Structures are given as C-alpha cells and as structure tokens.
C-alpha cells in the first residue's frame with residue numbers, strides 16, 4: 001500500500017542474541033503493508049535453519065568483494081571475521097514505493113548509514129540484562145562456545161556506541177516490544193522536519209486566502 005509518502009530508512013541494531021530477528025519477523029507479520037526488510041549479503045556460513053535469499057544472500061569472499069567494487073552495496077562491515085553488507089537497489093526501490101525499510105545491521109554499518117542519510121531512524125534492541133543475553137546466545141545453540149564469547153565481547157564494545165542511536169527497545173515481552181517499535185516508526189512520519197512538502201503546500205494555500213482568493 002502506498003501511503004502517499006516516502007518510506008523511512010530504519011536501522012535496527014542490537015547485541016547478537018537480543019532477538020532482532022524475532023522482532024522483525026513479528027513486525028512484518030502484524031504490519032506487513034508498512035514495511036520492507038532488506039536482505040543483506042554475507043560471507044558467513046549458512047546456519048541449518050537459514051535459506052539463501054531469505055535471511056541472507058550467502059556469498060564467497062570473492063563474490064562479496066566484487067559487489068563492493070561494483071558499488072552494489074550501501075554499506076558493508078567486517079563483523080567477527082565475516083563481511084556483511086546492504087544491497088542498494090532494493091532499499092531505494094522500497095523507500096520510493098512508500099514502505100519503511102528495515103535494515104538489521106550492526107553498529108559500524110549503522111553509523112555509516114546515518115552519515116550518508118542523516119534522516120535514518122536508529123533503533124537499538126537489548127534484552128533486559130546481560131545475564132539474559134548470555135542465556136539467549138547459549139540456548140540458541142547455533143554457535144560454538146568461542147563464537148559466543150566473541151559475540152559477548154563484541155556486545156561490550158557495541159554498548160559504547162549506543163549514544164548515536166535515537167531509541168532503545170527493550171525486548172522483554174515480544175508482543176509489547178513489536179507494538180512499541182511500530183508506534184515509534186509511525187510517529188516518526190509526523191515529525192515536522194519530515195513533512196516539508198505538506199507544510200509548504202499549507203503555506204501557499206494560506207497565502208492565497210490572505211490575498212482574498
């Protein structure tokens with residue numbers, strides 16, 4: 001559905017294990033017509049539950065480096081020894097079609113996007129405390145112990161960059177968290193600075209009244 005407005009670019013970051021994937025899945029389930037999810041390219045190994053083109057486009061290092069060379073990515077980053085990047089074409093197409101585009105990316109990529117597109121909305125997801133984070137990473141069972149440790153260490157670095165984000169989303173109760181995220185994004189459309197066209201039209205119309213037209 002095109003709501004007659006351009007979509008907002010929304011970055012959702014958060015610690016590995018914070019539940020970003022689950023939140024996004026539920027957001028799309030409930031409010032499908034509002035959002036488009038950007039599917040990233042990565043060089044990390046595919047998990048058993050994943051499908052090429054659904055969670056990620058899985059690439060070799062050489063293929064990924066070709067995409068960088070050809071300027072096919074809006075941004076990319078190295079995260080725990082693998083490349084991750086956002087393909088450009090889909091994002092531009094969906095924003096123009098009026099959908100809010102969700103990028104689920106880590107913090108270096110988020111900061112690059114904000115620099116290039118200052119009106120990006122940056123959201124950061126975290127569980128309610130660090131113990132819950134460790135439990136989630138462990139019970140997910142998709143990573144080896146050393147990878148879990150690396151991801152926890154990365155979390156301790158990532159929290160240092162949190163000030164660059166606009167809103168914090170605490171993922172305690174999934175359903176509430178999803179509704180809160182939807183409200184935050186939809187309220188953002190009402191921000192005065194995002195409604196220049198509407199305001200200019202209103203100004204012109206009011207001017208014509210004062211001229212007695």
Ligand code: 5GP
Pocket residue numbers: 013014015016040041044075076077079084085086104105106107108109110
């Ligand atoms: P995972 O291996 O758990 O799927 O993802 C690892 C990290 O990479 C997560 O923090 C995820 O948000 C981030 N990530 C996924 N896609 C991209 C991307 O296109 N660009 C950047 N910069 N980070 C990404």
